[in-house]
Amino acid sequence: MRATISNVAGSDTGVRRKTECTLSDDFENSIEVSNSTQSMSSQKSVYTIEATTIGTFHFDDHFPVRVIQKYAEHIYNQDMRYGDKDVKILAVLLVYSSCVKAAQQLWSSYWTVPTETDAFSNVGGLPTYLPEVIDEVLLKLGDIETKYGRIRVRWPLTTFKTVLVNASYYGLMATQSGFARDIGFSFRNLIWNDNEGHEKMDHFIEKYWQLKFNKVYTHGKERFLPLRLHKRLTEEDIVAGAGPQWFQHEYPEYEVLLKLYSRRMPCDDSRAGVAFEKLGLRRVADSDEEIMTGLDAASTLLSNIRYVYHRYFWMTDLNPTGNGSPGQLFVAGKNDSTASTALITSKSMTDDEIEYGFTWVPSISFDIKSDIRMASRETRTQLTAEEFRQSLLDSR
Structure with missing residues (x-):
């Protein structure tokens, strides 16, 4: 669902007036962004x-x-x-x-x-x-x-x-x-559909995946282990790992999230709505x-x-x-x-x-x-x- 704001419906006592703060547009693309959740790892890596x-x-x-x-x-x-x-x-x-x-x-x-x-x-x-x-x-x-x-x-x-x-x-x-x-x-x-938007989307997908798809699902005697989330998934990998019909019906966002994360589907694709709703993100x-x-x-x-x-x-x-x-x-x-x-x-x-x-x-x-x-x-x-x-x- 598109979030839009364009079409949605002297001297004064006690006021310390600020001087103008100019926002320069002369910037470099050098912000470093982390997509990890809150953590204080006990690992010994340096x-x-x-x-x-x-x-x-x-x-x-x-x-x-x-x-x-x-x-x-x-x-x-x-x-x-x-x-x-x-x-x-x-x-x-x-x-x-x-x-x-x-x-x-x-x-x-x-x-x-x-x-x-x-x-x-x-x-x-x-x-x-x-x-x-x-x-x-x-x-x-x-x-x-x-x-x-x-x-x-x-x-x-x-x-x-x-x-x-x-x-x-x-x-x-x-x-x-x-x-x-x-x-x-x-x-x-x-x-937004830009680099930061993709990074933010990935962060939310990783959090959601850890909570939702980091386990084995069972249906009667059937068992299904969701794919591990990573960037190198091919279209064939995703189709092969889409899971049985009962799983697809219960979790329609699963395959879409795989495609979004591996860039097999653009984030502005209309079919991605179900995934963004689950993630709590708004395009x-x-x-x-x-x-x-x-x-x-x-x-x-x-x-x-x-x-x-x-x-x-x-x-x-x-x-x-x-x-x-x-x-x-x-x-x-x-x-x-x-x-x-x-x-x-x-x-x-x-x-x-x-x-x-x-x-x-x-x-x-x-x-x-x-x-x-x-x-x-x-x-x-x-x-x-x-x-x-x-x-x-x-x-x-």
Whole structure:
């Protein structure tokens, strides 16, 4: 199913105005992305890497909407008007601002982004107005700088674009009629038909395969062992390993997933819908220009009515910081309000970073190499897994 957002229905007291943050389009295709799930392997393998990417984490696409929702609902439930504007538009624009600020902060933290488009060149200059506490929370997102290298947002461009899709959706909701104003909705787990989209799809397939098809299935006296997932499967391999009729009927996604993973079927093939539904992924065909559709009009409207927010909250518009907090390495438990202990121990984090992680839980999973031989221009040091865990973020 195609996710589309293009056709879906001065000085102010208390505002710290940010300077324009230009989003340059002069990037190289050099983001390193890991497709592994959260893990801290006990294996003794040693990785030799440059002091660049030493880990990745999966950012929660719903986070910018989730953190602002209670504030937006507080305004939304007021039965008031300001001039010709329904107060509910203020609530919608608050969610819009949260998504825009998250996009600005994420982008500011990236070293390089694999895109040649200039469609996003104006994002950094868009105004946002947020309650100060939420503004500060959003400024802790993005790639994390450590003394050994960076822990990066997994699928960085896809993550950035997904946040902008939500910003544009709420921008259109605020400026066009006919929208059901559900201020808790967000687009999540989006993929585009590009390299990052394929990497993200592979990651989700690998996770699904491990949970679903890593065992022998029985039906009466019949037994069937699903194929091992790998890239070298031929069409003949897939046909031969498709399984008996009872298995195909029960798991129609099985053969499609094999074809997607081995690139025997393009991800935009209409027959792949059953697989993407099982994976929880949503394919998007919107161009970079279409993603920006709802931003300009919403920005103008926000600038015109921003003064009203001061009746509710202390509002700020802070500058992106260019670096994310280690607290992002706490990951969600069974629901959004709980957290699991992070891989990085509390000794490596400040109290504020620990509190940030447990309170806000911005990430879903992470992957940091356990045994690493750090290579740099000046020194080469080998750390044990325990030494690495304790000292990774101890750069203060």
